Amino acid sequence: MSQPMPPENINSHILTVLSLPLLDKLPQLELLFDRCTVRQIEEIYPLIVHSIFGINGNSLGWGLRITTMENASHYFNRLQHFLGVNGIWMHVCHRLLNETTKFDIDINLLPRKFISMLQAGPMFYSDLINIDPLKHQVSTLSLNAFDFYMFHFVLYALQPLHTINPIAMQIHNERAKTIYQFLAAEYLDNFLPQYPDARIEPSNFSTSVKAPQQLPAQSLQPQRQLRYLKLPSSYRNGNGETGSAAGGGNTSPQSADGNGAASRAYAWRSESVLHFFVDIWLRYDIESEHHLPSSDFVRGVRTLVKQIHFFANAARMDHSPLCALRKLSLTMVKARIYAFLCSLIDRWPLDSSLSVVLELWLSYIQPWRYTLGSNNRTLGIYYEPPITNQFDGFIIDNLIVYTHIFMQLLPRFERLDYSVYRNAFMLHRLAKTFSQQDLVERLQRFERLHSGNAYGFDSPQRQVNMLNKSHNSSYNAQWNPLVSSNIPKLFSEQMHAQIQSFLYVISMARNSVLTNNISALRKEILERQRSEGYLKNIFKKFIGEETQDELTLRDLNRIPEVLRHCIDAFCRTFNVDPGTLSMHETLPVEPSPPASPSLQNFSFFDSNNCLDTSKLTPHQMSLNASNMQPTVDPALLPIKSNEIRPLVRLLHLISEAINDRYGRRIEAFYEREDFYGKLSRQVLYAPMTEKWFEKSDGNVDIYEKQLPPRISLRPLGSIPSLCMMAFALCFGHLWFGVASVGLLLLCVVFFIYCMLLALLS
Template identity: 25%
Template sequence: MQTPPPMRSGGQKLCSRFLLKCGFIIILWSCTKKCSPLMPRAAVPRFVQQKLYLFLQHCFGHWPLDASFRAVLEMWLSYLQPWRYAPEKQAQSNDSQPRCVSEKWAPFVQENLLMYTKLFVAFLNRALRTDLVSPKNALMVFRVAKVFAQPNLAEMIQKGEQLFLEPELGIPHRQHRLFMAPTLTGSFLSPWPPVVTDASFKVKSHVYSLEGQDCKYTPMFGPEVRTLVLRLAWLITQAKQTAKSISDQCMESPGGFSFLSWLGFSPMGTNCPYPANDLDEMGQDSVRKTDEYLEKALEYLRQIFRLSEAQLTQLTLALGTTQDENGKKQLPDCIVGEDGLILTPLGRYQIINGLRRFEIEYQGDSELQPIRSYEITCLVRALFRLSSAINRRFAGQMVALCSRNDFLGSFCRYHLTEPVLANRHLLSPVGRRQAASQTRGPRLSLRFLGSYRTLLSLLLAFFVAYLFRVGPLLCTLLLVLGYVLYAMAMTVLTERGKLHQL
């Protein structure tokens, strides 16, 4: 078993790709009518095929799942398309349609079968683990799909797989030969054996020389790879919808964060819930590029593997695109068990990739929730001890006041009781059972006084009052009066809302 070559830097990969292109150009332009037309297909594998295959295979399996993989990808795609550097390319470059791969390149494709098929499967496994909402990752999927969708290339690859998989019955006198790579001792200009009778042997020799006699080959057009392609098509469709949702939410957000957001008084990043993505760096133009790359990649995959429109429609329906009333929020895929909601494998994937999420909301005692970053720790704890002492001392009087059926009782219930737990978004059956058993009586809560926001608002109110030459005592009385009027209005509105619900 040969060990793969060590990982190279980005600059070394660019140089390797440049040298690979130069090698193709020199060999192809040197093949005049006086030379054998099969010389490039004989020369290239002898020099670079084995080492390049091992290197690319190692990179596909160990390279980080980020945009730096583009250098490795372009090197691979350059090797797969020697016809791009052929002399006749100039005569057909003006044609807007994709250029059909000539049949004369079929021997090259067959004798480099693993470079096309096994590395394509390796790329599929990488693409299934990457964030396709990123424009750079979407571009890489588009590039690979575009290359393999060139006319006649998929048929050549399929023909090569058929030659490899067919039994060795037609050439009995070759059964004793070992499938080994050609050595460098032969002449490049030596005549090549007949293509028709020896094609199967050459394909098998290529595969066994790189993977060994006991290799397990997975056909590129077999059911296993087709399943991976359908999964990738499903992810592409989902990534398109996610990019559109992110774009809509970012369009609704204001042009910039307000001063209060900078101070931490309003949540940052809730309007555009994908902060780590390249969309934040590139703006709306990246959404357009992502959608364009993914749309074309999906169309190329449909052409390569002959996917029907019905299959693509089923993929779209399988996403469960039914959304909530606001058209955006949707829970991850899950089932209801005895102990609450249980995530399915699809739901785990949606959470990991940021496609859906649960609305995290504190469901416990509001007085015992963790101290927030916008609260003063020591002040919150002091206010909690003070309010607990008041609640223990006047518990009976508060219950009596809240039991009244007049306006005073409604006013006290508005301040001393929490909102009905049933109105909260309890998504788990466990949460509902716990909420039903945790009925709390009326109590006083002073925790709001420990917030930076409240203290800053009071400070600004006293500062404005000072500018108008209003004393602190009078300012305090005005604030208390204003709050009492506000609380009375809210009490009336709350009672009317309860009557409408009845």
């Protein structure tokens, strides 16, 4: 049994522990929790939470948003063990749960939109807010231990780490999954379970934490009630910007339940998690913030949306106290998601990272993909869940999210460079989603039903009632006042012409990739292979080494087929005749003024700085923008399927250590003009300029870094290389009785091969 910590030493000791490196800090905290009383843990609890999330100190905190399995697997595993739902920290949070232990958060430290929501007085936060008696305004939030930690966890995602830390900037430009994203998904899956019979962990804690209370919707009626429109609670202030998802529109069926106290005692953690994530994340002030949210934040919001779909879709099968919260959850998201997506799309830079915003939108508008039945893949890997009648009400209520967001994205897709495979794949995702026949038929029908009284209904609400009766839908759809005849229709004649013009642009881009990009790149690769010689090409093919140009060519070869599928899908969706896409005369094209010869060959990479870019046409600028491609060090390319992941990482660390220590000597050998210089140039990586893109306030900036000659042992991590070495060892063992002799012979052969290449060069 551990000895209890003396009370007078606890404060100084915790500061010492929190200053330790992470791998030393975690075991010391575990020991501290065992030795401290509950009262002592209460004293140090806020200090630990502030340390985790970098409050009033290092903004990185414990590095949750820069730690991935790829860059620090040991840190990742230790943090997962400590902070997971069944980890030591979560059990500490639940040890402190009681009616009296509260931790305050100053209201001035919270996001501006969240403060405005609190001032509106949502019912969920009624027992959490403290009012300043002098100013008669909310001054602090008093939260229990679980809510205090979870509140800070959600706020941590809003910090713009990608603008202040190079590691975070690199991670957020890739698709690596940080420990923060992993924990967010784990928390959401645990506290908002998709299965009705799932048990929320930890389950052994005191239930008398939050007093049972009724959570009725706050009365937020417009000043003038329209005659025929029954407004859903989430839109009763006209634009969805109410005390909103948190309290306004949050009718809790628990209040009508005689077991309200028992229900809230079971469901209050899920209630807190749902409100904190939705109220804080979906209120990110994209218009006012100087920096855009990072890509990992948008991916986190997508994880939230997917989990809420799972959570809400199980409401019909759930008879537990969580049933009421399941029915409420999707309404909370609906109140905020449209404004959030519009603001995000308006400011997001026009590059391949737009895919994270696209995937967020596609996840929200396809709830049928996140049901218990959709998890069954026995029908095949490409199983597409059907769009049943139960989702008709969702489509009606969110019709503007389908149609208007599509129309908002279309001009941005027109400006993308489709010689980049990721851009073509984005278009394919959009086309595939809207080519679902069941979805297209519903969108067309619901747009007609929402267009007024032209179809024999005396009110819009009666249209919805008739629709519900005709489809036997259990979803009680409400008339959405945002969907009116004033908003352009997705299946109108105007949109048909715009889609036709857009498909003509896609068709031209496809032809350009087929006739120009692929043939030009193939010619460059062939010329380089001729200059390198036959022996070097055979060796590269044997060890499976691919250059960046060969990887690019492989992607380019896939682009025409992807774009063809996109064109076919859009033609089916919007009833466009594919034959008209080859007729330039049928499409409205703005005449462009003739450009001078000097401007026709203009490039942003020219050395002459006297040219006036204002004289360029938009078409010329888009062509120059398409020439700006990132250039990555071949040693840092993503690990391929024919490479051993841990070995490649180890070889990279060894190569970096050699380059750091002997960099000057390596560079001197590479620049020599004698035979040793020629030999070095066959073995070492050539100097290059590394280029990459970073986005800040909606703009994309290009950065460069000069790389000197360097050694890279990465080819030794490929499976063909290891097979060759294994064969050499077997050969040495069978013929000479010593396996190492075979490996030595292989090194000699490789050295002779490099000498021949050096002599021929």
